Amino acid sequence: KGGRVIAPKKARVVQQQKLKKVSLCCSGWS
Known part of the structure; x- marks a missing residue:
């Protein structure tokens, strides 16, 4: 149960x- x-x-x-990674990629692309 603990698992x-x-x-x-x-x-x-x-x-x-x-x-976080997706938002970073989006901000980097735009």
């Missing part, structure tokens, strides 16, 4: 990092 609780948190961090 299930940690998984969503990790996924959220990964999503935030992805958004």
Whole structure:
């Protein structure tokens, strides 16, 4: 059960990092 609780948190961090990278790329391209 512990793994299930940690998984969503990790996924959220990964999503935030992805958004940061995408926003950086977008600002760089524009």
